[in-house]
């Protein structure tokens with residue numbers, strides 16, 4: 001049994017783990033990064049990147065179908081999933097090569113193998129012990145299911161959905177959250193019939209209610225079915241498909257059932273609890289400085305309760321590296337983390353919803369403004385509908401920006417600066433937004449909220 005000593009030993013080479021490794025190396029630390037599969041983790045190989053590539057193919061399919069409206073003669077024939085998957089894999093491979101090259105150029109020791117926390121400062125991989133002055137746990141997450149709902153055969157999760165080499169005729173999607181609506185959108189554009197089942201009253205239930213309703217309108221128009229506020233009770237599989245029963249007695253048939261009910265922390269059997277790391281339902285508990293209950297042991301990414309997003313993992317990884325190096329970084333404000341859902345139309349938001357702002361500041365102390373993309377030239381050119389909704393604390397800053405429409409995800413950058421820098425509508429109204437861009441709609445919404453609307457009726 002060999003022993004190896006490093007300043008920082010990191011378990012898991014996904015968004016959280018590799019960001020901690022890169023920043024630690026920049027700060028002059030010796031780093032071991034333990035990964036049992038591929039550097040890049042869920043986001044690069046089974047999450048953000050491959051799904052967004054499929055969504056882009058879906059957009060091309062939609063544009064082709066609608067091409068006549070733009071005076072272009074083209075005919076949508078079919079989806080070639082082998083070619084779609086080749087395109088997607090090409091993107092993933094290129095990014096993977098780039099990441100591998102970046103990590104190796106920084107003198108980070110990558111250890112391929114399955115690690116386990118075997119001491120408060122050590123991780124064992126294939127009998128070798130890697131001891132760090134500091135440890136970072138970043139072992140990520142897996143697709144959860146419901147009690148009694150077994151994954152297998154025609155009941156799949158996003159992992160299998162990404163491996164499919166055909167377009168199903170009819171799919172049932174259990175869960176109307178981010179992953180569920182993204183796959184529903186992809187399959188609909190690829191030509192499938194889709195029904196989403198969501199137990200809560202709305203699609204994307206973590207968003208501002210008006211955005212959820214906007215997405216429901218848009219999906220209805222696209223012919224994507226959904227059952228809201230009704231819970232799943234069971235599924236039967238037969239040779240050609242599945243039959244899903246709901247608690248209200250409805251029975252739905254499909255070729256496949258995608259289970260998209262959230263992601264659980266990947267922490268079981270990794271020695272965390274045995275070493276005394278405080279946990280809650282499998283998640284690793286940390287203080288706001290991301291330190292676990294064991295001094296010198298930190299945690300990042302999806303295993304830490306909160307938004308399970310890659311950019312949160314990156315930021316946490318950077319934070320931990322700086323904390324270890326004694327730089328005393330500012331605590332990450334979780335309420336300011338932007339969220340984007342890349343279905344068609346896209347949904348993007350940052351900060352407080354109207355309901356949350358009213359709960360926080362009192363209903364009389366909050367005002368909202370919705371700028372309809374009908375007044376935005378570029379949105380008309382692209383043929384998209386939607387709106388930008390601002391939530392403002394009266395006589396105070398903008399505390400929430402909520403958007404729906406094609407490509408609004410690309411607008412989240414300015415929205416998050418506005419919210420996180422606590423800008424007043426009057427401040428933003430003085431900034432010039434380029435015409436004609438969709439971004440201009442953010443400027444227009446702030447002009448209106450500052451009392452001087454330009455291309456708006458109110």
Ligand SMILES: Cc1cc2nc3c(=O)[nH]c(=O)nc-3n(C[C@H](O)[C@H](O)[C@H](O)COP(=O)(O)OP(=O)(O)OC[C@H]3O[C@@H](n4cnc5c(N)ncnc54)[C@H](O)[C@@H]3O)c2cc1C
Nearest residue numbers: 012014015016036041042043047115140301302308309310
């Ligand atoms: C379908 C889908 C779409 C998504 N889309 C987006 C999106 O558009 N935007 C966004 O921000 N987020 C998205 N996410 C979420 C994002 O992928 C995660 O938030 C992010 O990957 C979390 O990073 P992480 O480092 O915590 O974990 P992971 O990326 O899961 O990485 C953990 C790594 O640890 C390794 N590991 C685990 N246990 C061990 C062990 N014992 N030994 C060695 N290695 C181990 C794993 O192999 C893995 O590589 C999506 C997720 C899914 C599933």
